[in-house]
Amino acid sequence: MSVRELVVLGTASQVPTRHRNHNGYLLRWDAEGLLFDPGEGTQRQMLRAGVAAHDLNRICVTHFHGDHSLGLAGVIQRINLDRVPHEITAHYPASGQRFFERLRYATAYRETVSLTEGPVAADGVIARTPAYTLEARRLSHPVESFGYRLTEPDGRRMLPERLAAHGIAGPDVGRLQREGAVGGVTLADVSEERRGQRFAFIMDTRLCDGVHALAEGCDLLVVESTFLDQDERLAVDHGHLTAGQAARVARDAGVRHLVLTHFSQRYADADEFERQARAAGYEGELTVAKDLMRIPVPKRAS
Numbered sequence: 566m567s568v569r570e571l572v573v574l575g576t577a578s579q580v581p582t583r584h585r586n587h588n589g590y591l592l593r594w595d596a597e598g599l600l601f602d603p604g605e606g607t608q609r610q611m612l613r614a615g616v617a618a619h620d621l622n623r624i625c626v627t628h629f630h631g632d633h634s635l636g637l638a639g640v641i642q643r644i645n646l647d648r649v650p651h652e653i654t655a656h657y658p659a660s661g662q663r664f665f666e667r668l669r670y671a672t673a674y675r676e677t678v679s680l681t682e683g684p685v686a687a688d689g690v691i692a693r694t695p696a697y698t699l700e701a702r703r704l705s706h707p708v709e710s711f712g713y714r715l716t717e718p719d720g721r722r723m724l725p726e727r728l729a730a731h732g733i734a735g736p737d738v739g740r741l742q743r744e745g746a747v748g749g750v751t752l753a754d755v756s757e758e759r760r761g762q763r764f765a766f767i768m769d770t771r772l773c774d775g776v777h778a779l780a781e782g783c784d785l786l787v788v789e790s791t792f793l794d795q796d797e798r799l800a801v802d803h804g805h806l807t808a809g810q811a812a813r814v815a816r817d818a819g820v821r822h823l824v825l826t827h828f829s830q831r832y833a834d835a836d837e838f839e840r841q842a843r844a845a846g847y848e849g850e851l852t853v854a855k856d857l858m859r860i861p862v863p864k865r866a867s
Contacts, residue, residue, distance in 0.1 A: 567595040567596070568593050568595070569593060569594055569595065569762070569861065569862035570592075570593050570859050570860060570861045570862060571590060571591070571592055571593075571785065571787065571824065571858075571859070571860040571861075571862070572590070572591040572592075572593065572614050572616055572857075572858075572859055573589075573590060573824075573826070573854045573855065573856060573857065573858040573859075573860065574586065574588075574589030574590060574591060574603075574607055574610035574611060574614060574616070574856065574857070575587045575588050575589040575590075575604055575606065575607065575610055575856055576588070576826045576827065576828060576854045576855065576856055577604075577632065577827070577828065577830065578632060578789070578791045578805075578827045578828060578829050578830070579632055579829070579830070580632070580830060581604075581605070581606065582830050584855075584856070585828065585830075585855075585856055586604070586605075586606045586607075586610050586856050587604025587605045587606055587607070587631075587632045587633075587635070587636065588601075588602040588603075588604040588607075588632055588633050588768070588826075588827060589601075589602060589603050589604055589606075589607040589610055589611075589636060590602060590766065590787060590826075591611070591614070591616050591620070591621075592715070592764060592766075593620070594696065594697065594715065594764075595696060596696075597622040597623070597694075597696065598616070598620040598621050598622055598623075599621075599622065599623045599624075599625060599699075599715070600621050600623070600624045600625070600640065601624075601625045601626075601627070601713065601766050601768075601787075602625070602626060602627055602633040602634070602766075602768055603624065603626075603633075603634065603636035603637055603640050604631070604632045604633055604634065604635055604636050605631065605632070605635040605636050606636060607636030607639065607640055608636060608639040608640055608643050610856065610857070611640075613857060614857050614859075617647070618640075618643045618644045618646075618647040618649050619647065619649050619650075621640075621644065621649070621653055622651065622652075622653060622654070623653065623654050623655070623656065623692070623699075624637070624640065624653065624654070624655040624656070625655075625656045625657075625699075625713050625766070626655070626656065626657035626658070626661075626665075627658075627704070627710050627711055627712060627713070627766070627768040627769065628658060628661070628704075628706060628708050628709060628710035628711070628768070628769060629657070629658065629661035629664040629665075629708060630708065630769065633768060633769070634657075634664065634668065635668070637655075637665070637668040637669070638668045638669070638671040638672070641668070641669055641680065642672070642674045644678050644680070645674055645675060645676055645677045645678050646674070646677075648677045648678065649678050652679045652680075652681055653678065653679070653680050653681070654680075654681040654682075654683050654692070655680060655681070655682055655683060656683045656684070656685055656691055656692075656699075656701070656713070657683075657684060657685065658684070658685055658686075658708075658709045658710065658711055659684035659685060659686040660686075660708075660709045661708075661709065662684060665682070665684075685701045685711050687703075688700075688701065688702050688703055688775070689701065695718075696717065697715045697716060697717050697718075697761075698715070698716045698718070699713060699714070699715050700713070700714050700716070701713055701714075702714065702774075702775035702778050702779050703773075703775050704767065704768075704769070704770035704771075704773060704775045704776065705770050705771040705772075705773040705775070705804060706769045706770050706771070706804035707803070707804050710768065710769055710770060710804075711775075712765065712766060712767040712768065712770070712775055712776070712779045713765065713766045713779075714763070714764070714765040714766075714778075714779045714783075715763070715764045715765070716761055716762075716763050717761030717762045717763070718761050719758055719759065719760055719761045720758075720759045720761065721742070721752060721756040721757065721758060721759055722756055722757050722758075722759040723738065723742070723755060723756045724755055724756055724757060727754065727755040727756070728755045731750045731754060731755055733747060733750055733755060741755070759865065760865075760866070762784045762862060762865065763782055763783045763784050763785075764783060764784065764785045764786075764787075764862065765779040765780055765783045765785075765786050765787070765788075766779075766787045767779055767780065767786070767787065767788040767789065768788075768789050768827060769789055769791075769804055769805060769827070770789070770804060770805070770806065771800070771801055771804050771805070771806070772806065772810055772814070776788075776806075776814055777814060777817070777818065780814050780815060780818035780820055781818045781819070782818060782819050782820075783815075783818065783820045783821070784820075784821045784822065784862055784863050785820075785821070785822045785824065785860070785862045785863060786815055786818070786820045786822070786823050786824065787824045787826060787854075788806065788811045788814070788815070788823070788824070788825065788826070789805060789806055789811070789825075789826060789827035790806055790807060790808040790810075790811040790812075790825040790826070790827065790828070790838055790842075791803075791805035791806065791807075791827050791828065791829050792805055792806070792807045792808075792829055793807060793808055793832060793837055793838065793841060794807045794808060794809040794810075794841050797809075797810070805827075807841070808825060808837075808838040808839075808841040808842050808845070809841050809842065809844065809845040810845075811823070811825060811842065812825075812841070812842035812843070812845035812846070812847035812851075813845045813846065813847070815847050815849065816845065816846050816847045816848070816849075820847075820849055821849050821850060821863045821866075822849060822850040822851075822852070822860070822862075822863050823842070823847060823849060823850070823851050823852070824852045824854050824860060825838050825839075825842060825851070825852070825853050825854060826853075826854035835853050835855075836853070838853050839851060839853050850863065
């Protein structure tokens, strides 16, 4: 059975706390797993969450600050230790190539796995598969940073009443889907367009065009909200978002489920992030992330 969910491995910004690990997020997308921003301790968090090295197909790093990338060394070595049998691709800002290489070869180990490097240098599509298109957009942070957006291709939803009205049943349904027409009945006669699902991952950034482009029409949006609104000046100075800013982006983009994460350790009350997001006008499903949460991608809109 296919599963589409976000497994939250860590939610802290800058430094871990007693209750929050450094960043780490696994997107399960049917048969594939995409690991985003593996900070320090990600390998142990994977174990606690029941995520195996074999579950990974891509690693996507937004930028090379330690809380988003120091876990790369351990994750890459675990991939090799477990002899993952399939190719794994790592995406990261091309300007940080030297950091990736240092982390990839931080200590001695035996390489057993095909790890493909996919550095990102500009906005655009960075991978196409039958299941999704993956694109990157530049963000606004003191070091070069990219956000990621996954888009499923649009498909068709078969309509039983129209199939019955045209006398299409049994093996002919599959034939119609493969060939586009059966006995003068076309696929358009008995189906309707099914919009592909959309997911985006936005970490350290100020408000910028890339943030809005990534968020547009997402079913599930994971976005940093390091600061509360009263500290907006700090957010701008350090290249981050507030809870209210993130929520307004999601509201204007028509996001169905908003996940706030990457919280500064200065705040003791995480519930205040939700209160400020709601005050900003976001009315969709909202989650203030906690370590080891599992968040399903919303079911398709009917």
